[in-house]
Amino acid sequence: MWILLAFLALLGFLYWYTYPRLGEILLAAYVKRAMQQARLVRRRYSINGISLSVLETEGSRNRHKPLMMMVHGFAGDNNIWLSLANLFKDEYHIVIPDLPGHGQTGFSTEWHYKVSDHGKLLTALIWRLGYQKATLVGNSMGGYITAWMAKHQSSAVSSSVLLCPAGMPANKKSRLDAMLDKGQNPFFITRRRGYYRLLSMAMASGPYIPRIVKDVLADQHIARVNEYQQVFDDFVASGYINEKELATTSTPVLIIWGGKDGLLDVSALDNWLACLHCDWEIFHDVGHMPMAEAPARTYQRIQNFVHSNKIRQAA
Template sequence: MWILLTFIALLIIVYWYTYPRLGEIMLNAYQQRAIQQANLVRRRYSINGISLSVLETEGARNKSKPLLMMIHGFTGDNSVWLSLATLYKDDYHIVIPDLPGHGHTGFSPQWQYDIEAQSTLLNALIWRLGYQKATLIGNSMGGYISAWMSRYKASAVQAQILLCPAGLPARRKSRLDALLDKGQNPFFITRRRAYYRLLSMTMSSSPYIPRMVKDVLADEHIRRVSEYQQVFGDFASTGYMNTQELAKTRVPTLIIWGARDAMLDVSALDNWLDCLSCDYEVFHDVGHMPMLEAPGRTYQRTQHFLHQPRADYAA
């Protein structure tokens, strides 16, 4: 009996010291495989004093392929685009930055994280890559950055695709709005369980994520909460986009929104459509992250938009 108890105790000890390390190994293996499938490599570019980490199409740059830049949202990183990037790899030179304060780019209290500063940084990255223009795909905060670039740095934008973009208010309150009204910011968490709730808010139909991988993601998020607070403060200080200025946008635009978005309610789409003459689509079974929840459908819809005659979308 004591042998069995000793064996069980050893198993518990091994589990304790390897968990969630095993989850970290699983996560890294998955991401590395997805990066390879998308024909991407990780590179760094020094842009405006920031060492920006990006995933970029492997090999020598082929300027015959147009540049496609994917821009993640608040507390995300460039890994959220890997499923979609795989579908685009044959047609575009892809670049997916980790925005300042996120992912491998890291954080500095001296950096600026407002929308204008991030737009300026990504505009400089386009030039650094040797391109004049890029097609932008932005989600949430990344959608706001894309919309800002398309209005104020339009010479560098070929077209833009906004997935549940921040930047304009919604006509109905989301779950996130309700929490913020109570003084509760679900991004600023101290426990894994709170991270699980946050994850359920970001996606309505999340791909399967093993529990130990979720715990790795939760621990990393919790470790960076104080950094995210500064990023959020700068981001929020930008306020909503000026609708009169937004209406001057002439970049061809597609907006995709998930009807089950708990972060930014789909009713915000009406305010975007009041300002922009653009194409749009609502995915009725999707939440805040269409590129993760429905990558195939997102790809098909964006491809249809990108192959339309440009005159169809001119304002």
């Protein structure tokens, strides 16, 4: 009997030891392949004392192309943009930073994480890359940062695309709002099942993520919860965007929202449109991350927007 118990214990240990590591291998293999397809490499740039980890189009020959910068949301990282970046790779020099407090850029208690802090940092990155202007595409918190830059750093922004942006209240409560009203923040989790719930709130459709990879992503998120709390506090301290200032924005803006967004309800779009003259569209079958859930549709909509602006500017 003891031999059987020992054998079962060994099997249990092997499962425990190999399961998360196999997920890590699968995730790393996916990221590596997706980066190769999009012709991206990982680089670091020292900006205002912060060593930013950045995914960037490989090769100096792309420097003659216009710059497109993609900005992720709270508790995300630059890998979320890989599918969309692959579609834009022939038209833009693409730069995708890990914001401070996120991804491989890392975290420091000495850094500041307000929307204005991120916006100034990304403006400095644009100039550090040798560009005067960039097309910005931001999601969620990244959308708020992008909107802030369109107004306050307009000299560095040629156009802005906001995907389900934070920064404005919604007229209807989302699942996130309902949880926050109960004193529960779904970002501050201690178990994998909490991450699964967060993921279901963020994405209403694809892409398919194997359970073993979800567990790796959950473990990575849980390990950073204490850091995310400071980032979240600074972000919340930024408050809502100033509507009067937003109304005077001259930078061309496109807003895309997922009709099934469980984090920031689509009804917030009405408040954006009430004070901002811009192009917009709702993807009714999509959640909070159009760039990951519907990359081809998001790419086409952005292309139409950019092309229309070029025609208007040339007229």
